[in-house]
Amino acid sequence: xxxxxxxxxxxxxxxxxxxxxxxxxxxxxxxxxxxxxxxxxxxxxxxxxxxxxxxxxxxxxxxxxxxxxxxxxxxxxxxxxxxxxxxxxxxxxxxxxxxxxxxxxxxxxxxxxxxxxxxxxxxxxxxxxxxxxxxxxxxxxxxxxxxxxxxxxxxxxxxxxxxxxxxxxxxxxxxxxxxxxxxxxxxxxxxxxxxxxxxxxxxxxxxxxxxxxxxxxxxxxxxxxxxxxxxxxxxxxxxxxxxxxxxxxxxxxxxxxxxxxxxxxxxxxxxxxxxxxxxxxxxxxxxxxxxxxxxxxxxxxxxxxxxxxxxxxxxxxxxxxxxxxxxxxxxxxxxxxxxxxxxxxxxxxxxxxxxxxxxxxxxxxxxxxxxxxxxxxxxxxxxxxxxxxxxxxxxxxxxxxxxxxxxxxxxxxxxxxxxxxxxxxxxxxxxxxxxxxxxxxxxxxxxxxxxxxxxxxxxxxxxxxxxxxxxxxxxxxxxxxxxxxxxxxxxxxxxxxxxxxxxxxxxxxxxxxxxxxxxxxxxxxxxxxxxxxxxxxxxxxxxxxxxxxxxxxxxxxxxxxxxxxxxxxxxxxxxxxxxxxxxxxxxxxxxxxxxxxxxxxxxxxxxxxxxxxxxxxxxxxxxxxxxxxxxxxxxxxxxxxxxxxxxxxxxxxxxxxxxxxxxxxxxxxxxxxxxxxxxxxxxxxxxxxxxxxxxxxxxxxxxxxxxx
Amino acid sequence: xxxxxxxxxxxxxxxxxxxxxxxxxxxxxxxxxxxxxxxxxxxxxxxxxxxxxxxxxxxxxxxxxxxxxxxxxxxxxxxxxxxxxxxxxxxxxxxxxxxxxxxxxxxxxxxxxxxxxxxxxxxxxxxxxxxxxxxxxxxxxxxxxxxxxxxxxxxxxxxxxxxxxxxxxxxxxxxxxxxxxxxxxxxxxxxxxxxxxxxxxxxxxxxxxxxxxxxxxxxxxxxxxxxxxxxxxxxxxxxxxxxxxxxxxxxxxxxxxxxxxxxxxxxxxxxxxxxxxxxxxxxxxxxxxx
Numbered sequence: 001x002x003x004x005x006x007x008x009x010x011x012x013x014x015x016x017x018x019x020x021x022x023x024x025x026x027x028x029x030x031x032x033x034x035x036x037x038x039x040x041x042x043x044x045x046x047x048x049x050x051x052x053x054x055x056x057x058x059x060x061x062x063x064x065x066x067x068x069x070x071x072x073x074x075x076x077x078x079x080x081x082x083x084x085x086x087x088x089x090x091x092x093x094x095x096x097x098x099x100x101x102x103x104x105x106x107x108x109x110x111x112x113x114x115x116x117x118x119x120x121x122x123x124x125x126x127x128x129x130x131x132x133x134x135x136x137x138x139x140x141x142x143x144x145x146x147x148x149x150x151x152x153x154x155x156x157x158x159x160x161x162x163x164x165x166x167x168x169x170x171x172x173x174x175x176x177x178x179x180x181x182x183x184x185x186x187x188x189x190x191x192x193x194x195x196x197x198x199x200x201x202x203x204x205x206x207x208x209x210x211x212x213x214x215x216x217x218x219x220x221x222x223x224x225x226x227x228x229x230x231x232x233x234x235x236x237x238x239x240x241x242x243x244x245x246x247x248x249x250x251x252x253x254x255x256x257x258x259x260x261x262x263x264x265x266x267x268x269x270x271x272x273x274x275x276x277x278x279x280x281x282x283x284x285x286x287x288x289x290x291x292x293x294x295x296x297x298x299x300x301x302x303x304x305x306x307x308x309x310x311x312x313x314x315x316x317x318x319x320x321x322x323x324x325x326x327x328x329x330x331x332x333x334x335x336x337x338x339x340x341x342x343x344x345x346x347x348x349x350x351x352x353x354x355x356x357x358x359x360x361x362x363x364x365x366x367x368x369x370x371x372x373x374x375x376x377x378x379x380x381x382x383x384x385x386x387x388x389x390x391x392x393x394x395x396x397x398x399x400x401x402x403x404x405x406x407x408x409x410x411x412x413x414x415x416x417x418x419x420x421x422x423x424x425x426x427x428x429x430x431x432x433x434x435x436x437x438x439x440x441x442x443x444x445x446x447x448x449x450x451x452x453x454x455x456x457x458x459x460x461x462x463x464x465x466x467x468x469x470x471x472x473x474x475x476x477x478x479x480x481x482x483x484x485x486x487x488x489x490x491x492x493x494x495x496x497x498x499x500x501x502x503x504x505x506x507x508x509x510x511x512x513x514x515x516x517x518x519x520x521x522x523x524x525x526x527x528x529x530x531x532x533x534x535x536x537x538x539x540x541x542x543x544x545x546x547x548x549x550x551x552x553x554x555x556x557x558x559x560x561x562x563x564x565x566x567x568x569x570x571x572x573x574x575x576x577x578x579x580x581x582x583x584x585x586x587x588x589x590x591x592x593x594x595x596x597x598x599x600x601x602x603x604x605x606x607x608x609x610x611x612x613x614x615x616x617x618x619x620x621x622x623x624x625x626x627x628x629x630x631x632x633x634x635x636x637x638x639x640x641x642x643x644x645x646x647x648x649x650x651x652x653x654x655x656x657x658x659x660x661x662x663x664x665x666x667x668x669x670x671x672x673x674x675x676x677x678x679x680x681x682x683x684x685x686x687x688x689x690x691x692x693x694x695x696x697x698x699x700x701x702x703x704x705x706x707x708x
Numbered sequence: 709x710x711x712x713x714x715x716x717x718x719x720x721x722x723x724x725x726x727x728x729x730x731x732x733x734x735x736x737x738x739x740x741x742x743x744x745x746x747x748x749x750x751x752x753x754x755x756x757x758x759x760x761x762x763x764x765x766x767x768x769x770x771x772x773x774x775x776x777x778x779x780x781x782x783x784x785x786x787x788x789x790x791x792x793x794x795x796x797x798x799x800x801x802x803x804x805x806x807x808x809x810x811x812x813x814x815x816x817x818x819x820x821x822x823x824x825x826x827x828x829x830x831x832x833x834x835x836x837x838x839x840x841x842x843x844x845x846x847x848x849x850x851x852x853x854x855x856x857x858x859x860x861x862x863x864x865x866x867x868x869x870x871x872x873x874x875x876x877x878x879x880x881x882x883x884x885x886x887x888x889x890x891x892x893x894x895x896x897x898x899x900x901x902x903x904x905x906x907x908x909x910x911x912x913x914x915x916x917x918x919x920x921x922x923x924x925x926x927x928x929x930x931x932x933x934x935x936x937x938x939x940x941x942x943x944x945x946x947x948x949x950x951x952x953x954x955x956x957x958x959x960x961x962x963x964x965x966x967x968x969x970x971x972x973x974x975x976x977x978x979x980x981x982x983x984x985x986x987x988x989x990x991x992x993x994x995x996x997x998x
Contacts, residue, residue, distance in 0.1 A: 003879065004904035006895060071896050084872075084879030085895035086904065093884040093893075100896075468886070485883060490762055490782055640863065640883075640890035642763050644801070647808035650840050650888050658836070673834065680804040683777045683797055684765040691776060 003084050006075045014073035017065035018058055022080055031079035048082040053501075055083055055483035059092055060425075060464055064264045067107070067164035068099040083483065094485045094639075096148075096467030097162075097425050105164040108144035108281050109426070110135075110272065113387045114583065114629050115153035115544045118621055119271075124157050127274035132281070142281040148469065148633055149387035150270075150426050153544035153615070154296045154551045158270035159277055160426055161284045165264060266428040290429065293398035296390065298549045299567070306518050306530075306538050307511065308554045311398030316433050319440045322401040328446065330520035334409045335454045337520075342413040343369060346516060348524035350536040355381060355472075355509030356584070356610045357688075358599045361516075364506055367496035368414040371504035378411045378419040379481070379500055379507045383465050383472035385424055386582040387633055388613035391540040392510035394552045396423075396430040399514075400437035404460060406513035408451060409520060411458045414506045418459055422477050425465045434462055469637035473687050474507045475499075476639070487639045488687035511540055511612075531557030535598035539609070543568040545579075545616035555597065562593040564614060574619040577704050581610025583630045584692035586699030606703070608695075623706050624660045627697050631656050634693040645690030648681040652694065659707055667707040674701070713974070723789040732785040738769055739780040747793055750802060750824045752809075753864035754781040755914050757977045758874050761865035766805045766824075770795040777801055803828040811835045812888075814843045814859045817918030817929075840888065847926070850899040853907050853986045855926040856892075860919035863890055867911035867920060875979050880904035881911065909985035913968060913978050922966045922986075935960060943970060946984040951975070953984050964988045 010018070019025065028034025029043040058081065062073045069092055078085045092098050110128065112121045125135070125146065132139045135146055152158035267280045267287035280287035294300045294312025301313065315321040322328075334342045347362025368376055380403065384392040396403055407419045421438075423431055438460050441447045449457045463481055465471050471480045475489035478500045499505025515537055519527045528536040535557035541564055544550045548569025555564055561578065565571045575590040586607045588595060595605040602609045617626065631653035640646045655674050659667040678694030685691045700706040718733040725741055732741040742749050753764040762779035771778045772790035777798055792798065806825050810832035815821045825832070845858035863883070871881045880903050884893035894903035912920040921929075928934040939960045946953045953976045958966040967985050971978040 002877070006902070074896070084882070084904065086880055086882040086893065087872075089893065089895045089897070090882035090884045094886050096886075490779070492784075635887060638887040640885070640887045641761075643765050643805050643808055643862070646863070646888055646890070647812050648804075650812075651808065651835055654835065654839060676800070676804060677808075680801045680808075684768045684801040684805065685776070686762070686765075 003078070003082065005079055005085060006071060008071035008075050010072040010076040011066075011070070013065055014062050014070065015076060017061040018073070018077055018080060020065075021058055021061045022054065025080060031076050051081050052083055052483040053481055054081055055088060055091060056463065056466065056480060059088075059095075059098055060466065063098050063466075064164055065166065067105040068101060068103050070100075070102075074100070081483075087484075091483065091485055094468060095425075095465075098466055104138045104141050104143045106142035106281055106284065107162050108142060108277060109147035109150065109160040109162070110144055110277070111148070111150040111152065111156070111158045111160075112146045112629070113149035113633060114579070114626055115149065115388050115615055116157040117626065117629050118545050118615070118617055119156035121157035124159075124272055124274055124277070128277060131274060131278060140281070144277070144281070147426075148636060149385065149389070150268075151384055151390040151393050151424070152268065152270040153388050153390050153542060155270035155291075156544060156550075157272050158268070159272040159280075160428075161267040161269060161277075161280045161287065162428075163265040163284045268429065293394050293429075296394045296551045297398070297553075298551045299553060305554050307395065307514050307540060308398075308552065310402065311394060314399065316398055316400055317436060319401060319437070319444060319446075322399075326521065327401055328405055328452075330517040331405050331409055331412075331446075331452065333520045334412055335452065335456070339369060339413045339415060342409060342520065345519055345524045346413070349519040349527040350524075350534070351512065351515055351519060351527070352535065352599060353509060354511035354515070354539070354612070356386070356581075356608075358609075361508065361512055364496060364508070365410070365413050367494075368416075368504045368506040371497060373504050374415070375501075375503045376414055376416045377500040377503055377505040378407060378414060378416040379477060379505055380407050380410075380419060380421045380510060380513055381472060381474065381477060381507055382421055382423040382427075382430070382510050383469075383477065384427075384510070384611070385469040385472055385637075386584065386611045386613060387630075388544060388579065388582050388615045389542050389611045390544075391542050391552045391612055393427055393430055395510055395514055395540075396427070397433050400430075400433040401441065402514050402517060403434065403510060404437050404441050404447070406516045407460055408447065408458050409516050410506060410508060410513055412451075412456055414504075416506070417457050418461065420481055420500065421460055421462045422471070422481060423462060423464055424472075425467050431462065431464060438462065468639075469633075470639045470687075470689055473689060476687070477507065478505070485639070487641045488689075490686060509611075532596075532598050532600070534600050539597065539612060541597070541612045541614045543614045543616065546572045546618040546620075547616050557598045558601075559597050560594045561588060561597060561614070564597060565593065565616065568614075568616075572616060572618045576617045576619040576621055576623065577700075579613060579615040579617065579696065581608040581695075582613035582615075583633055584608075584688070584695050585610040585613060586695055587704050589703060606699070623700060623704065624656065627700055627706065628653065628656045628660060630696045631693075634689065638689060638693075642684075642686040642690065644681045644684045645686070645693065648677050648685075648690065649693055651677050652681075652697065656697065663707055671701060671707055674698075721785050721787050723785050723787060723791065725791050726793055736785050737781055738771075738778065738783050738785055738789075738791055739767060741785050742769075742780060742793060749780050749793060750806075750820070751781055752818070752821075752862060752916050753866060755866050755869075755916075757971050757979075758866055758869050758914060761869065763865055764805065764809070764862060766802055766809075768798055768801045768805075769793045770798045799828060803830045806830040807832045807834070809862055811839050812841045812843075813862050813917070814857075815862075815917060817860060817921075818862075818916060842888075845891070848900070849923070849926070851901050851907075851923075853923055853982075854909060854912055855921055855923055856900070857919045857921070857926070858891060860917045861892060862917055862919075863892070864916055866914040866916065867892060870910045870914045870979075871905075875977075876906070876908055876910050878904055878906050878908070880906070907982040907986060908980060909967075909982070910979045912985075913980075924965050928960075928965065934965075939965065941968075946980070948983045948987065953980055955980070955984055957988070963992050 025032030028038035058077045062069050074088055078088045128144055150158045150160050265284045267284035268290045269276050269280050297308050297311050310325050314325045343365045351361040352358040411419045447459050451458050468486050470476050471486040473488045476486045480486035495505045495507050531537050538554050538556050541553050553567050577587045580588050635649040635653050638645045638649045655670040659670045681690045681694050720731045721734050722731055730741055749767050751767045754760045760781040762782040767780040768777035769780045770792040807830045843859040848856040868881055872879050881892055881894055883890055939958050941956050943954055943956045946955050954970050954973045956968040957964050969976055969978045969980050
């Protein structure tokens with residue numbers, strides 16, 4: 001590999017942003033000052049190329065600091081990581097949150113997706129157009145743009161403000177270093193993630209994100225946080241015979257697996273008004289505080305809750321409080337059972353994946369654990385981007401230690417020593433809480449070389465997505481983590497056989513993993529006693545749209561859609577339809593509300609539970625426009641790899657535009673066209689995105705008579 | 709004396725292809741088995757010298773028990789598999805894929821595609837006159853050696869693979885953007901001379917649509933003088949160095965108009981360097997005699 005770089009130079013801020021992640025460039029070979037000695041030796045090879053997985057964090061670092069990624073910055077990243085510039089350009093242009101053109105430091109992402117569209121996002125965007133100019137036009141140091149679902153559907157319409165720049169001293173988010181024992185975070189009812197991070201106080205290395213990069217010891221950044229040293233990431237898979245514990249290369253004592261330098265100032269504005277958005281654009285730090293996660297859980301305090309029981313009752317920042325509420329019992333039980341015992345319990349409990357595909361979790365773990373390859377990975381899929389879905393956000397914000405514990409158990413069961421938590425880029429508070437939780441767990445020996453003194457090494461690395469729905473696909477997530485474009489891979493081979501870095505990998509959704517805790521706390525039989533025979537346990541549903549009490553609800557499998565709607569304040573007058581399962585799901589008619597919410601019940605009714613979306617639409621909603629929005633979503637989010645999806649989603653959207661105001665015979669030809677295109681997207685697309693892109697539209701035509 | 713690498717012995721796999729029991733070697737794809745059985749499956753992104761990306765989906769076949777159709781070029785034959793190549797579902801997908809491609813891309817220089825469009829009854833025009841297309845993405849003519857016609861690109865990834873780790877290891881081109889707006893691009897989408905391109909032309913060799921072509925071919929097509937029927941092809945040995953790569957000279961009116969390389973040559977497998985691919989001017993530099 002003989003790479004050619006451009007002559008573009010990074011600015012000081014860009015260089016500092018990258019060096020903050022990777023440590024200063026040690027030699028001229030990696031983009032540092034070149035001296036005569038550099039000409040007498042060469043550096044590179046596999047070791048250098050094996051750091052490619054730091055490409056996405058490096059792009060984030062520059063985008064966070066400067067707001068966009070210049071040619072010089074991209075070139076510098078490429079030199080540091082030995083990545084071909086053309087490929088890095090391809091990766092950077094893949095993600096919606098990055099810009100390769102100059103833009104203001106403040107970007108307002110205004111959600112216009114189905115839940116927000118049903119709650120009047122159009123009024124917001126129209127007003128913003130008047131006050132700030134059309135989307136994409138910089139005005140007053142800010143620019144606004146329309147965004148796919150931000151996962152804030154219970155407070156629709158929603159917006160996210162991101163301001164790039166150095167985080168002011170004292171406001172830095174902990175980058176995972178120990179923030180000191182004993183202090184307490186804010187109680188769940190108060191404060192935003194930003195405040196929480198600020199309140200961590202001066203730990204030994206607290207406030208790292210704000211420190212000038214010069215002060216970062218290269219060994220700490222390079223070997224610990226940055227993962228630059230051989231022996232980290234996939235590099236360590238090569239040539240290192242597993243020890244009896246097959247542990248990962250140690251992070252430095254203060255080091256962390258979390259590759260997160262300073263994050264920008266963010267503000268979540270929901271429900272959003274034009275006024276609040278303009279204010280937040282002027283100064284995101286002064287935007288109205290986000291309500292606590294428990295505000296999204298109308299059932300808070302209900303003793304019957306299983307997955308949500310700690311949300312709102314336990315301090316999400318306090319590890320002791322988590323333990324006082326039953327935390328880490330499951331992990332102790334897991335160690336008592338041994339890996340095979342854990343898998344047996346999970347299998348016996350009948351746990352099915354909650355990410356949408358409903359694959360048996362025990363079988364997935366068994367498939368991973370039984371691979372002869374010793375290095376295995378766990379990936380937690382927290383790239384929750386399905387329009388209308390926000391349950392994982394509420395879990396992660398309200399009970400972050402639960403996910404950390406559950407990932408540890410899953411890692412133990414499949415024999416992984418490193419778990420990647422792939423979190424969508426639009427969840428700043430979840431990032432805060434999880435980073436903090438992982439750091440605290442690490443400081444207490446609940447992550448690291450010797451978890452709970454049991455001789456099992458496990459650590460969690462948090463990876464931020466950058467705005468791409470497709471990265472929630474189980475193989476696209478690997479490509480994204482590895483530093484490639486987030487395009488799905490062809491299956492077979494399946495992830496259990498060849499996944500992340502080509503190693504056996506178990507990929508699980510957040511909600512799936514959190515279910516493991518009650519299974520190991522109370523046993524498989526107790527878990528399976530809830531729900532139905534083939535859908536065991538409880539299920540989280542994201543109820544939004546025209547209901548009185550939107551939010552995340554937990555019900556045992558078998559409850560009907562009507563039961564669920566009653567919890568949310570009852571079906572609205574003039575109920576038109578319920579979108580069940582999200583944009584990849586389907587519509588349920590008002591006369592079908594007694595459909596049991598189980599995997600098999602939904603299937604029998606021609607619907608799917610998908611990711612748990614229950615979007616309630618009354619008859620004031622313009623159904624054809626909602627369908628156009630669904631089609632627009634898939635067209636925007638198609639990775640573009642295969643023809644049926646790349647072109648089919650465009651043709652679908654075009655046809656829906658043509659028939660938006662037509663009915664009956666006038667629409668028939670395009671409906672027939674939609675059916676054929678839809679059939680081929682379903683049959684011939686590479687991955688689930690293309691295969692399901694026609695589901696909601698089809699069900700609106702067939703079940704709601706959308707164009708009759 | 710030459711030797712042909714045989715590779716390790718492979719087991720035979722028995723499976724059912726269109727109702728007939730066939731055998732394939734372990735690791736072979738369904739497409740390999742179809743070719744061996746004399747079945748004609750259309751392919752676009754499949755390349756005989758590359759690992760296919762299976763992105764075009766024009767070769768899909770129905771595998772019994774599978775939810776979705778399978779790309780014949782990439783799915784390996786498994787024992788007991790039941791494959792139907794001409795089922796209604798498979799044919800519908802192929803027809804639609806051809807329609808989707810032909811409606812969005814200029815396929816006028818893509819070999820075989822006109823025949824498939826006729827065979828499958830594809831009607832690319834039925835998406836209407838306003839159907840989005842990449843045809844208006846103009847050609848990039850920024851160097852003397854080859855031209856990139858973006859309107860003809862079907863995003864098969866073959867040039868990326870040939871430039872990248874499958875052959876050339878130059879990594880000058882990659883896929884950029886997302887969705888319908890993806891393009892093949894060099895770094896920062898700049899001009900080719902500013903990029904890492906070394907002008908080996910191996911991307912032209914594998915391009916299935918003519919989106920990448922010799923400057924000579926591009927200009928002759930524009931002038932209306934390109935005439936493949938009038939061309940002869942002569943395979944010879946490159947005279948530049950001692951490796952002995954094979955060159956296939958395409959000659960029209962006694963002038964070399966394009967240089968290829970045989971894909972079945974076990975040394976080069978169709979690949980050349982800049983000199984072999986583009987350094988032919990001296991052969992016809994016959995000043996004063998014309």
